[in-house]
Amino acid sequence: MSSAFAAGSVATRYRSTRDPSSSVSFSQALLQGLAPDGGLYVPSSWPRADVEALESETTLARLAARLITDFVAGDPIAPQLPEITAEAFNFDAPLVPLDTDGRLAVLELFHGPTAAFKDFGARFLAANFARLRTVNSPPGSRPLTILVATSGDTGGAVAAAFHGRPGIEVGVLFPKGLVSPTQERQLTCWGGNVKSFAVHGTFDDCQRLVKQAFVDPQLREQTQLSSANSINLGRLLPQAVYYASSSLEVWRKYGERASYVIPSGNLGNAAACIWARKVGLPIGEVVLAHNVNRTVTDFLHTGEWRPRPSIATLASAMDVGNPSNMERLRALFPELADLRTAVTAETVDDAAIRNRIRQGFERYGQIWCPHTATAAEVYERVVAGKRPGRWIVVSTAHPAKFSEIVEPLIGRKVSVPGTLAKLFARPTEFTEIAPDLSSLRAALSVGRP
Numbered sequence: 001m002s003s004a005f006a007a008g009s010v011a012t013r014y015r016s017t018r019d020p021s022s023s024v025s026f027s028q029a030l031l032q033g034l035a036p037d038g039g040l041y042v043p044s045s046w047p048r049a050d051v052e053a054l055e056s057e058t059t060l061a062r063l064a065a066r067l068i069t070d071f072v073a074g075d076p077i078a079p080q081l082p083e084i085t086a087e088a089f090n091f092d093a094p095l096v097p098l099d100t101d102g103r104l105a106v107l108e109l110f111h112g113p114t115a116a117f118k119d120f121g122a123r124f125l126a127a128n129f130a131r132l133r134t135v136n137s138p139p140g141s142r143p144l145t146i147l148v149a150t151s152g153d154t155g156g157a158v159a160a161a162f163h164g165r166p167g168i169e170v171g172v173l174f175p176k177g178l179v180s181p182t183q184e185r186q187l188t189c190w191g192g193n194v195k196s197f198a199v200h201g202t203f204d205d206c207q208r209l210v211k212q213a214f215v216d217p218q219l220r221e222q223t224q225l226s227s228a229n230s231i232n233l234g235r236l237l238p239q240a241v242y243y244a245s246s247s248l249e250v251w252r253k254y255g256e257r258a259s260y261v262i263p264s265g266n267l268g269n270a271a272a273c274i275w276a277r278k279v280g281l282p283i284g285e286v287v288l289a290h291n292v293n294r295t296v297t298d299f300l301h302t303g304e305w306r307p308r309p310s311i312a313t314l315a316s317a318m319d320v321g322n323p324s325n326m327e328r329l330r331a332l333f334p335e336l337a338d339l340r341t342a343v344t345a346e347t348v349d350d351a352a353i354r355n356r357i358r359q360g361f362e363r364y365g366q367i368w369c370p371h372t373a374t375a376a377e378v379y380e381r382v383v384a385g386k387r388p389g390r391w392i393v394v395s396t397a398h399p400a401k402f403s404e405i406v407e408p409l410i411g412r413k414v415s416v417p418g419t420l421a422k423l424f425a426r427p428t429e430f431t432e433i434a435p436d437l438s439s440l441r442a443a444l445s446v447g448r449p
């Protein structure tokens with residue numbers, strides 16, 4: 001694959017947000033997830049995109065390979081990148097116009113196997129892990145176990161992406177009774193190499209268990225543990241691809257930059273957009289749309305970083321009180337004034353989310369999930385009629401995943417896409433465990449010689 005970047009093939013290294021002095025390769029950053037000092041991996045130096053070369057690509061998979069190639073330069077995985085992106089990017093991210101003059105469009109990121117944008121990151125990460133596994137591990141070595149704590153969407157996307165991969169096992173931990181019935185089905189319909197654990201506790205208990213597992217000597221002897229958490233570089237980087245494709249589409253048509261309103265929680269999706277702009281894609285403004293979890297909105301106003309417990313909202317996948325990827329944004333823009341120029345943020349409450357779901361249907365015939373509606377509300381509030389340009393509202397999930405919320409508001413049934421219907425038809429199976437490490441240890445050993 002030829003490079004999309006002018007600078008050519010200098011090896012790209014990744015450093016922790018907390019320590020600029022040491023660095024690791026791309027695949028080391030993927031396997032480690034979090035840096036040893038607790039920081040997040042960011043590129044030590046930034047490649048520069050060759051926009052013309054990118055524009056010549058006609059599929060998302062090929063655009064992905066060209067965009068990502070200099071991010072993996074010098075890594076043992078690099079020669080396999082075209083194969084990896086062909087496997088990961090096998091569904092579309094269409095840009096759907098909402099008006100006739102091309103001022104407003106919706107970027108639909110929900111056409112993957114679990115009908116949410118997290119499929120892009122999870123599938124790219126899984127395609128990498130499957131290959132790193134064969135490159136790095138001798139036959140007969142310990143299995144690789146991916147542990148993921150989930151309050152809903154992440155676990156489903158990760159399970160789907162890793163299901164059926166030889167040599168890799170997945171443990172999905174979710175709080176019993178605290179995820180929606182639709183979500184529970186997606187977390188428990190896998191079997192095979194994916195084990196689902198309904199933890200008698202909260203999401204925080206699930207997360208604590210995963211952290212404890214990582215430092216438990218007994219488990220580490222049994223298996224090689226890794227995480228598919230959203231802070232993993234391998235989940236973030238592929239998300240830059242749909243910002244590249246959609247901004248280039250706008251650029252081709254109108255010769256103008258695209259600006260985005262992004263439904264945000266942990267800021268992984270938004271960070272990917274800002275990375276795409278950083279390497280030179282024609283991207284203008286980036287507006288973060290948050291629910292009432294206002295940590296980021298308040299920070300941009302006051303300059304004070306005050307994480308807090310999360311508040312439950314209709315846009316539940318964005319119920320994050322301490323968004324981890326802010327650390328990546330602050331690494332890129334250490335000065336508050338620069339960060340404020342780079343992004344703005346707005347907060348939307350549940351009443352406004354409901355109202356926007358209704359309005360979206362009445363005005364545009366669009367059926368939006370609560371997360372997408374949060375972004376559409378921010379567009380109406382701060383952009384429409386005030387800020388010129390070409391705007392894209394990012395749609396992060398299919399509304400059928402949130403039919404309990406959406407259907408009463410629009411007064412009709414939401415049809416379920418084929419991919420989701422297939423999942424819903426599978427039998428479900430899970431193991432209930434107490435919220436302690438010995439229960440998790442025992443459950444993970446089931447079926448192992």
Ligand SMILES: *Cc1c(COP(=O)(O)O)cnc(C)c1O
Nearest residue numbers: 265266267268269317371396397
């Ligand atoms: C995870 C998720 C988000 C938030 O994305 P971040 O990258 O965490 O900001 C928004 N919408 C949906 C549907 C999600 O699953």
